[in-house]
Amino acid sequence: MPIIDPIDLDSANDLGLTQTLESFEDLGEKDAIFPRLLGLVPGYAEAMWNAMAEAHREGGVDQKLKEIMRIQLARTAHDPYFAGLRSKKAIDAGLSEERIEAGCADFENDPQFTPAEKWALRYSYLMYRQPDQVDAAFYDEGKKHFTEAQIVELGGMIAIHYGMQVFMRTVQVGPDD
Amino acid sequence: MDNFRESPEFAESEKMALEFSELMQFSPESIDETFYERLRVHYTDAEIVELGVFIGFNVGYHTFFRTLDFYPMFLPDGRLVSQDESRRIYGNRPMSHRSVSNSPALDGTSGEAGLPG
Numbered sequence: 001m002p003i004i005d006p007i008d009l010d011s012a013n014d015l016g017l018t019q020t021l022e023s024f025e026d027l028g029e030k031d032a033i034f035p036r037l038l039g040l041v042p043g044y045a046e047a048m049w050n051a052m053a054e055a056h057r058e059g060g061v062d063q064k065l066k067e068i069m070r071i072q073l074a075r076t077a078h079d080p081y082f083a084g085l086r087s088k089k090a091i092d093a094g095l096s097e098e099r100i101e102a103g104c105a106d107f108e109n110d111p112q113f114t115p116a117e118k119w120a121l122r123y124s125y126l127m128y129r130q131p132d133q134v135d136a137a138f139y140d141e142g143k144k145h146f147t148e149a150q151i152v153e154l155g156g157m158i159a160i161h162y163g164m165q166v167f168m169r170t171v172q173v174g175p176d177d
Numbered sequence: 178m179d180n181f182r183e184s185p186e187f188a189e190s191e192k193m194a195l196e197f198s199e200l201m202q203f204s205p206e207s208i209d210e211t212f213y214e215r216l217r218v219h220y221t222d223a224e225i226v227e228l229g230v231f232i233g234f235n236v237g238y239h240t241f242f243r244t245l246d247f248y249p250m251f252l253p254d255g256r257l258v259s260q261d262e263s264r265r266i267y268g269n270r271p272m273s274h275r276s277v278s279n280s281p282a283l284d285g286t287s288g289e290a291g292l293p294g
Contacts, residue, residue, distance in 0.1 A: 003213045004222050040223040044230050078206070127240060134244035155241045163237025166201060167229045170208035 002173045006036030015042045020049050026057070027085040033173055034081070034164070052164065055157035057089060060150050064095040065117055068103035069124040069154070070161050075104055076128055077165035081173040116145035124158050190219035194228055201232045 009032070012021055017039055024032045038045035056066055067090035074083035087095075102110050107121045119142050126133050142151050181187055181195045193216055200208050216225050248263035258266070 003210050004226060037226060038230060040226045041230065044227065048230060048234075127244065131240050131244055136246065139244075155244075159237035159241040160234065161237070162240075163233035163235070164230070165233075166205050166236055167233035170201065170205050170229065171213075172210075 002033065002037065002171045004037060004040070004171050006033050007039040009036065012036050012039045012045075015039060015045075017042065017045055020046050023053055024049060026053070026088050028088055029085050034168065037171065037173075048160075048164065052160050055153070055160055056087070059153040059157075061120070061146070061153055063087065064090045064093055064099075065120055066090075066154070066157055067095055068100050069120060069158065071100055072104045072121065073124050073128075073158060073162045074165045076125070077162055077169055079165040079169040081168045082161070082165045119145050120154055123154060127155075127158050128162055193219050197228055198232045198235075201229070202236050 007015075009021070012018075012032070012035065017035060020035050021032045024035050035045050035049050038048055056070060057063055067087045070087075071083055074081075099112065102112060103117075103121055107113050107118055107125075113121065123134065123138075123142065126138075139151065146154070181192055187195065197208070197212075197216060200212070213225065216228075220228070248260050248267060250257055250263065252258055252263075252266065
């Protein structure tokens with residue numbers, strides 16, 4: 001069980017979080033622990049999950065690529081909860097576990113990834129490990145593959161998901177909770 | 178920032194919140210059940226979640242913004258300045274950038290890790 005108890009589903013629905021809970025089902029987690037935990041601060045639950053979902057599902061970059069990045073980040077954060085979730089939409093679109101694993105391993109030398117995908121995976125990999133390497137030259141390389149809007153989309157997605165993953169790590173929500 | 182634990186400026190509850198923030202950024206592995214029990218002496222669970230989400234959001238975004246090379250908008254005397262003027266005055270590495278060197282070694286090694294492969 002998490003160190004902090006989430007609110008129950010009935011309370012979440014009573015607080016008007018029904019749509020948030022339904023939206024969270026895309027990650028295949030019926031218990032919706034994350035939004036119910038944030039339900040302790042109702043305004044946060046809706047706003048934070050909407051921002052995370054928007055960053056992950058919308059925009060101009062392939063959601064399958066962002067799903068690999070999200071899982072890679074959760075592993076960087078040592079968060080088993082978000083690392084164990086999978087976007088139904090991304091899986092339905094053809095993302096396989098093998099490709100997720102490849103994106104979390106030696107993606108630099110993996111021919112299944114395009115140069116653009118490798119740059120994006122490098123972006124999420126380095127952001128919280130070696131941010132000094134994410135410099136002007138790094139962004140110049142990214143601009144060969146992505147528009148500035150797409151780069152900001154990726155950076156924002158990385159930032160908000162990693163931040164919540166670090167928090168979830170500390171409350172120790174396991175894959176079986 | 179550097180001496181909040183000993184500073185008389187902060188109440189015990191404030192010191193706990195500052196410690197929460199510091200640990201979340203630099204050593205989240207040390208935030209365990211015992212730490213949360215210490216937080217509960219001063220805060221409700223709802224307040225702890227509020228703090229945790231706020232800190233997580235900031236940990237995530239400040240590292241991203243740092244890579245974009247944003248400069249402080251204010252000078253030490255409080256004057257609002259442009260990015261160009263700030264860069265000219267603060268130099269290549271302003272204090273706010275130096276204050277977070279390499280990102281935390283989240284598992285004790287990742288701060289030194291290079292790219293895979």
